[in-house]
Amino acid sequence: MFERILIVCVGNICRSPTAEYLLRHRLGDAGGAQISSAGLGAMAGYPMDSTSLALLREHGVDGEAHRAQQLDSALLRQSDLILAMEKIHVAAMVRMAPEASGKVFLLDRWLDGRDIPDPYRQQRPAYEHVYGLIEQGVNSWLRYL
Template sequence: MFERILIVCVGNICRSPTAEYLLRHRLGGDHRAQVSSAGLGALVGHAMDATSLELLREHGVDGAAHSARQADNALLRQSDLILAMEKRHIAEIGRMAPEVSGKVFLLDRWGAGADIPDPYRQQRPAFEHVYKLIDGAVSGWLKYL
């Protein structure tokens, strides 16, 4: 049983908070897992990107409370499962905290095993595409959580 799930991207304002709030919503209030997110180069203190937030709202999920935070060794170590958006994020996490490498996986592990691209500063269609990828990847993890 994973009690502390951390989802990681770069800025922690688009992909990882979208996955965090979507996974938390899908698991429901009765689930024991604590789902959070952080960035490898976080825009600390920033709210979720407006387009990401809008897409979540359109799907019945409220991410308005999000505040970006930086991933650090302590946060990585205390997590039971770390889900990254890209293979290079997994490598960077491995360099930061080699002892956590056994609990770091690609968010899309149960799908195509593909990187989920960063829609930051792109138009809404890019965010819609990324939302669909995240939605499918989150669904793939549900049976393992």
Template sequence: MFQKVLVVCIGNICRSPTAEYLFRHRLGEGSKVQVSSAGLGALVGHGVDRTALELLRDHDIDGSAHRARQLDRSLLRSADLVLAMERDHVVSITRMAPEASGKVFLLDRWGTGQDIPDPFRQGRPAFEHVYTLIDNSVNSWLKYL
């Protein structure tokens, strides 16, 4: 079983924290699974993007405590499962830490295997689309956690 799940995107302010907080919400407070997130080019210390935060709140999820952090090898080593938003992210992660390659997958692995696009600096419709993709992907992973 996976005890520590790490979700990765680029800035760690839109997609990966959305997935992190959706996982936490769906798994519930009593879950033994720890979910966190990080970014390949994180906007370190920043909170969740305003529009992404609004969408989480619209679904009764509070992501206000999130602060972006940079992905590094120690985070990858400590994770049991690493979920990336795009194929390019999987490649970057496995270059950074080849020893992690067996535990790095696309977030949408159990769906169509598509990349989840970055909505950063786009309008709410782009964020809503991405939220739906992330929500579906998170739900598809739950039976494996």
């Protein structure tokens, strides 16, 4: 159904790569979709934040290969489904590529439609909370993928 899924946050080192690798893990080989992530203000070329990476690893997911990439209108146009962490991210992407508006949704769309806060530079409990929200969001999308 969706061949190319893009997950977006700001820096592309915490939330969106966590969701990307978790979704890949949940779908496994059966998914068949190409899943990637990008940031509205990406720390391009940087690896995943160490706390985010550790949490993934503790849940049996390897995100070591991740390198942040900058979001652009071409990425938005070529994606079939785009999942954002916050409502302001959705608005920014729609401004960047209005033609993509029908395929941009919140990761939390099927739950409460809430923003998933940025844990960057906070203590581990904030990352754990965000990981839980991302996991719920990813799991809620599985039936539609």
